[in-house]
Amino acid sequence: MHYVKQISSAQNALVKRIGLLMEKSRERKKTGLFVLEGLRELQLALKGGFKLETVLFQPELITERETSKLLEQCEALELVSVSREVYRKLAYRETTEGLIAVARSKTNTLDTFELDSKNPLILVAEAPEKPGNIGALLRTADAANLDGVIIANPKTDLYNPNIIRSSVGCVFTTNIATGSTDEIIAFLKSKKVSIFCAALSASIKYTDADFSGPSALVVGTESTGLSDEWLRQSHQNVIIPMQGEIDSMNVSVSAAIIIFEAKRQRGF
Structure with a gap:
């Protein structure tokens, strides 16, 4: 220096x-x-x-x-x-x-995305638009010590200053990758990771799903949800029951609820 x-x-x-x-x-x-x-x-x-x-x-x-x-x-x-x-x-x-x-910056491709655990728990977020939401997702992933985060069809680069700020720097220490929906689904299948999609249709209550095995928890945007490809490839769709007038929550809040249920099931 x-x-x-x-x-x-x-x-x-x-x-x-x-x-x-x-x-x-x-x-x-x-x-x-x-x-x-x-x-x-x-x-x-x-x-x-x-x-x-x-x-x-x-x-x-x-x-x-x-x-x-x-x-x-x-x-x-x-x-x-x-x-x-x-x-x-x-x-x-x-x-x-x-x-x-x-x-x-790093490349953050699926080629460099390594899973050290034999029983990984991964968060996948499809096309998140707001840097603040991405940052919040990364903070949640850090808090839960997830094995990785994958962003499908990203709308912004990972090194956007707002992502860095809102993640409080977790973007630097989280195992993270980006890719297309098709690439990520192929990757998860190759690793024998079950896909659980947060969706309104054909869903079971999130607490009734079995996240004890290798699992990818997939969330979409609040406005459009997940693309059909994710829903076709889903092992199980899960839903968080709403008790008020609206039918959705902020994506980072929804992800946190499902993530910590998965962690609870795994004894953490």
Whole structure:
């Protein structure tokens, strides 16, 4: 690691580049880079094996010495001191300990998705549209210590800043992959994982389903639910009975209820 420079102008080329990475999915995909903010997120990225390329610190909030100590196990990277003006321009919130980092993304394909457990419990979310929902799903997966999360037909890239923030960095430490519905179904079948779809039709109460074996819990969007392909391939559809006037809940809430029932059945 080496100290590079100080940046005091919000018009600096690096600052503009980081701004693009934060705002544009196309830029993140083209460069293979993304931006994270805050001490906890940075520590989880390091724990998850992500390679940091540049770390910006605001010396009024965290010193160069503290930053260097935090990153002493990292390979060579740029360490840049930025002014309060620059930090305010880039930071989503000023309570993130004065740290912003540029890191290299992972491929997150099914080819790299490994299941270490002989009896895996996996969450599959089809086409979630809101980054906040994806983040909430990842936090739930972390809380339940799931074996993995798969996003089918994703509408946004995993390194969207809103996903990173709403997942509180769990996106870095969760075993996660993306793929098409057909690819994921083929993958689950190859691993002999039973598919349980959260659906309104041909369903049994979620507490009556048997999640004790290798299981994938599949949830769709609140507006359209799951595609027909998932329902055709489902081992069993499950439903959470509603006692009020509406027939659905937020996808992250529904997923959490089913996930923790599966965990209960497994003795956790």
